[in-house]
Structure formats: C-alpha cells, structure tokens
Amino acid sequence: MSKGNIEVPLRCKGIAVVLLKKFDNEYKVLLLKQATPVLQDAWCYIGGGIEEGETAWQSALREVEEETGITKFSLYTSNKFDQFYSPDEDYIYLAPVFVGYVDDEQDVILNYEHSEYKWLSFNEAIEHVALPGNDEVLTFIEKHFVKNTPKELLRVGGVV
Template identity: 45%
Template sequence: MGEIPIRCFAVSVVVIRKRTAGYEVLLLRRNHTLIGEWCQVAGGIEDGEKAWETALREVREETGLNCDFLYSADICEQFYEADRNAISMLPVFVGVVDAEQTVFINDEHSEFQWVSFAEAMEMVPFAGQRHVLKHVEAEFVNRKPTGHLLIHEMSRKI
C-alpha cells in the first residue's frame, strides 16, 4: 500500500505591526517560487536550527526586520505538493515588530505591502494562508495571546 510522506522542513511567519488604525500584516510578492503571488515570510529550517530560530532568521533575511516578540501561532500551515507527492506541514509563528522599522526585502521578493488582515485575505492565493491569517487575527489581534505561546528563548538568543 502506498503512503504519502509528511514533511516538516520549513516555517511560516505572519509578521504584524500595530498602527493607530489597527494591526497590519506584512505580505511579500514572490520572485522565484510562486512567482508574483503574495505570501507571508517562509523559509527552510537549517541543520541544527530550532524552528523558532528559523523564524527569526527568515524574518531578518527576507525583510531586514527584527521581531520584538515572537509567538508560536499554535497552528500549522499544511498543503499537498503534487510535484513531491508529499504533505508539507509548517509551524506558524507570529512576529511582532515595531511600526517604525523599515522593510528591506531580499531578492526572493519583488515588493512588499503592509495591509489590513481583510486586505491580506484577498491578496493571498491559497485557502490555507487565509485560514492562518484568520487564526492569527482572532488569537493575536482580537484577543491577547496567552503568554504560554511567547517564545521565551528568543530573548536569550538575541
């Protein structure tokens, strides 16, 4: 009997900032894979790296931003990849950044936008992304997240 492997090789990070009008989420337009699509920060876990360390590194590499707070979103982004015949599961993190930080995208992206959650849900191409965005808005914007989801190790690492 055949089996579909489940892979967990990368992370997904929803980067948010608080503005006077409310919270905004950062979306990046892809240059290489999923060319032209709007996505959140994502990237592969390197050898010896913890998933939360990958999240912080990918935010820095892809956007130039430093997270003031990093939370486990308590959810995984999951999707089937036909070319690999595998199910990918990515732990999702929420990176909270200072509203005054400047974004510097790397060559993986052609542009960026800070948008409302409603706008983000219209821009992203996949239902799984919309599910993640709805969850982050409900659990990290509309209510105060539980302190148990805060990545405490972050302050010792930086």
C-alpha cells in the first residue's frame, strides 16, 4: 500500500482588527479584555467570524461596531494574518488582520463579549496580548502603519 502525503487544511472563517487612535501625537492600540468563556480575561484586539454573504473586510467593519460601538474609522488591510493550529480539529486557522484609524471623537462602548478596554502604547500592548503571535502582529502594524504611512491601495471599504 502506498502512503500519500496528508495535508493539514487551512480555514479562514474570521478576521482580526487592530484599532489605532492618536493621543498627544502618539498612536495607541485598543485592547479588549475577553468576558466570554473562550479566552476568559485575556487581552486581545478585535476578532470575529465572517458571516454568510460578507467579505472579510465587511466582517471587520461589523465586528468593530458590534464590539466597540466605533463607527468612524479608516480601514486598511495589513497583509498580515493571525494564525494558529487546532490540534483537536487538525486544521490551521488564518484570519486576515485589518488596521483601523479611529476618529478622535469616537468613544468605546463595549458589548457583552468584553469587560474592559485600554488604549495602550505599542510596547504596553505587546506585553498585554495573550496569544503567541499577537506580539508579532502588533510589531508589524507599528512598523507599516505608524512609523510609515500605508499605501492607499491597502484601504478597504471606502470612508466609514
């Protein structure tokens, strides 16, 4: 009997969003403290599932509003992905990461999924995030979206 190579499937069923807001000339990152059983009390950026009929960027817009109440922001694709391996289901999960620049007057109104929020410097956020790899995403975002101006071709969804 011949043994063939077995592939571990990739699944992209969700998105992640890193929100940035300027405070005293410094961009800060929004982190949310999880209140649901999955990742209870973990500090994370925004994440959620893609619903039927949505594009990934449309899911990002919806999740930001649902989780934070924020509606005025510019959204960009980062060309970076959150990723992890699920040993229980034997698949690799990938989620495109988006970056949102939040308007000054926008306040955070949390939904039931989160108990607290913080606007943190990148260094503070990197120390707070719970999942391995989140620190790499934040370092990437700081380099390409704070220290450099993102290319307009990365902008998605028009002006929100």
